[in-house]
Amino acid sequence: MDQLGNHESRAASWERTIDKLGERNVQFLNLPQxxxxxxxxxxxxxxxxxxxxxxxxxxxxxxxxxxxxxxxxxxxxxxxxxxxxxxxxxxxxxxxxxxxxxxxxxxxxxxxxxxxxxxxxxxxxxxxxxxxxxxxxxxxxxxxxxxxxxxxxxxxxxxxxxRPPKKISNMKFSKHAVICRRDGRLCFVFRICDTKHQHAIETKINVVMLQSHRSLEGEIIEKYERNMKLENNGRVLIFWPVTVCHVIDAQSPLYDLAPKDLLESKFEIVVTLSGGTNITGQVNEARTSYMPGEILWGHRFQNIVHYDKEHGRYVATNENMDATEAVNTPSCSARKLAEVTVNVKNFLNDDQHKEFEKMESLAEYHDQEDDSDSDNGISLKNMSGVTIPFMDKHRA
CATH class of the missing domain: 1.10.287.70 (Helix Hairpins)
Structure with a gap:
C-alpha cells in the first residue's frame, strides 16, 4: 500500500493534460476577440x-x-x-x-x-x-x-x-493501469465499464502517449503524441467490464520501459472512448488518463464477471472494478525480454527448443525449472549465462 501511495503522490505532482474525470486541463489565454x-x-x-x-x-x-x-x-x-x-x-x-x-x-x-x-x-x-x-x-x-x-x-x-453529456458519469475507467504478461508478451492493460450501455454502436478506443520529444534538429516538442495500438484495433463490445490490452512490442512507446523507470519517467497515457447510443445514435465520448505512478507493474485485474446459474445470466461485480492481483512478471523492459528470449532459443537444442515453445511464457518455464529467490525477486537462469529477472508475486 505504501508503494501505491508513493506512485499516486508522484502522479499527482506531474502535469496532466486530461484529469481522471476526462476534463481537459488546458486554458487558452490572450485570444483575440x-x-x-x-x-x-x-x-x-x-x-x-x-x-x-x-x-x-x-x-x-x-x-x-x-x-x-x-x-x-x-x-x-x-x-x-x-x-x-x-x-x-x-x-x-x-x-x-x-x-x-x-x-x-x-x-x-x-x-x-x-x-x-x-x-x-x-x-x-x-x-x-x-x-x-x-x-x-x-x-x-x-x-x-x-x-x-x-x-x-x-x-x-x-x-x-x-446531446451527449460532457461527462459520461456512467462510464468507469479503472483507477490504475497494469503491466503484466499475456501469452508470454508484456502488455499494458486497463479496464472499462459502461454501466448504462451508452456506447452501444461502433465503440472505439484510442490510446495515445504524451511525452516530451527532442527532434533530430534539437527541437523540444512538448506533449509529443505516440499512438499505442490496441488489440482488435481498439474495437470492443462493452457488455460487461472488459480489459483493454496494448501489446508492448517493438512499435510500442513502452518498449524500453522497465519497472524502475516508472518512478522517473514523465509521460501521460490518454485514453479516449467514443461510440453512439442505441437510442439517439449520437456519438459521445469519455476520456481519462494514466500517469506513470498510476501504472502497476506485475499486477493483473481480477475477474469480476461470473455466470449466475440460478438466474441464468452473467453478473459483474462493479465494486471490484479496480481490484488487481500480483503475478510473476519480468522486471525488465520488453526490449530486454525479447533479446533474452532470442538468446535462450538460439542456445537450446532442437528437443529443448520444442519444449520451450510449448510453454506459455518464460515465467511458466521458471515455475517448472527454478524456484530460487534473488534480491530483485525471482530469476530464471539458463545455460547461456543469461539472467531473466521476475517480479515476485509474493513480494509485489
Missing part, C-alpha cells in the same frame, strides 16, 4: 453552456423584445397624437377618429399590450385598430420576432436534452 467568437457561434454557445445560462438568455431575450416593442408602440402612438388630450374635455387631440392602440395611454399599458401581442392569441382592454398602417407593420414584425425566439428556444432546449 474571444467573446466575439462565442457570439458568432451563438447556437453552439447556448447548447454548450450550462442550463441556467441558456434559460437566462431566453428570459432576457423575451424581456428585451417586450420592452423594445413597447417603446416602439409608445412612439407610434405619440407620433399619431394619441397621448395628447384636451385638459378641459379630456378628449384625444390626435389625428384620425381612432387611436393606433385603443385603451393604451401610458408606457406600462403599452408594455402589457406588447406582451399580450407576442404571447397570446387575442386582445382584451388594449387592441390595435385599423387607423395606423405603421401599427399593422409593427405588429407583424413583433409576431415574427416572437416566433423566431420561440423556435430558437425549442430547438436549443431540444438539442441540449438529446
Amino acid at each position: 474571444r467573446s466575439l467568437k462565442f457570439l458568432k457561434d451563438l447556437v453552439n454557445t447556448l447548447v454548450e453552456v450550462k442550463w441556467r445560462y441558456t434559460l437566462a438568455a431566453f428570459v432576457l431575450s423575451f424581456a428585451v423584445s417586450w420592452f423594445f416593442f413597447a417603446i416602439l408602440w409608445y412612439l407610434v402612438a405619440y407620433a399619431h397624437g394619441d397621448l395628447n388630450f384636451d385638459p378641459e374635455t379630456g378628449k384625444r387631440m390626435g389625428d384620425g377618429d381612432l387611436p393606433c392602440v385603443a385603451g393604451a395611454t401610458t408606457f406600462m399599458e403599452f408594455l402589457l399590450f406588447s406582451i399580450e401581442s407576442q404571447v397570446s392569441t387575442g386582445y382584451g382592454t388594449w387592441t390595435p385598430t385599423e387607423e395606423c398602417a405603421e401599427a399593422l407593420g409593427l405588429l407583424t414584425i413583433q409576431l415574427i420576432v416572437g416566433l423566431v425566439i420561440d423556435a430558437a428556444m425549442v430547438g436549443i432546449v431540444y438539442a441540449k436534452m438529446v
Whole structure:
C-alpha cells in the first residue's frame, strides 16, 4: 500500500493534460476577440453552456423584445397624437377618429399590450385598430420576432436534452493501469465499464502517449503524441467490464520501459472512448488518463464477471472494478525480454527448443525449472549465462 501511495503522490505532482474525470486541463489565454467568437457561434454557445445560462438568455431575450416593442408602440402612438388630450374635455387631440392602440395611454399599458401581442392569441382592454398602417407593420414584425425566439428556444432546449453529456458519469475507467504478461508478451492493460450501455454502436478506443520529444534538429516538442495500438484495433463490445490490452512490442512507446523507470519517467497515457447510443445514435465520448505512478507493474485485474446459474445470466461485480492481483512478471523492459528470449532459443537444442515453445511464457518455464529467490525477486537462469529477472508475486 505504501508503494501505491508513493506512485499516486508522484502522479499527482506531474502535469496532466486530461484529469481522471476526462476534463481537459488546458486554458487558452490572450485570444483575440474571444467573446466575439462565442457570439458568432451563438447556437453552439447556448447548447454548450450550462442550463441556467441558456434559460437566462431566453428570459432576457423575451424581456428585451417586450420592452423594445413597447417603446416602439409608445412612439407610434405619440407620433399619431394619441397621448395628447384636451385638459378641459379630456378628449384625444390626435389625428384620425381612432387611436393606433385603443385603451393604451401610458408606457406600462403599452408594455402589457406588447406582451399580450407576442404571447397570446387575442386582445382584451388594449387592441390595435385599423387607423395606423405603421401599427399593422409593427405588429407583424413583433409576431415574427416572437416566433423566431420561440423556435430558437425549442430547438436549443431540444438539442441540449438529446446531446451527449460532457461527462459520461456512467462510464468507469479503472483507477490504475497494469503491466503484466499475456501469452508470454508484456502488455499494458486497463479496464472499462459502461454501466448504462451508452456506447452501444461502433465503440472505439484510442490510446495515445504524451511525452516530451527532442527532434533530430534539437527541437523540444512538448506533449509529443505516440499512438499505442490496441488489440482488435481498439474495437470492443462493452457488455460487461472488459480489459483493454496494448501489446508492448517493438512499435510500442513502452518498449524500453522497465519497472524502475516508472518512478522517473514523465509521460501521460490518454485514453479516449467514443461510440453512439442505441437510442439517439449520437456519438459521445469519455476520456481519462494514466500517469506513470498510476501504472502497476506485475499486477493483473481480477475477474469480476461470473455466470449466475440460478438466474441464468452473467453478473459483474462493479465494486471490484479496480481490484488487481500480483503475478510473476519480468522486471525488465520488453526490449530486454525479447533479446533474452532470442538468446535462450538460439542456445537450446532442437528437443529443448520444442519444449520451450510449448510453454506459455518464460515465467511458466521458471515455475517448472527454478524456484530460487534473488534480491530483485525471482530469476530464471539458463545455460547461456543469461539472467531473466521476475517480479515476485509474493513480494509485489
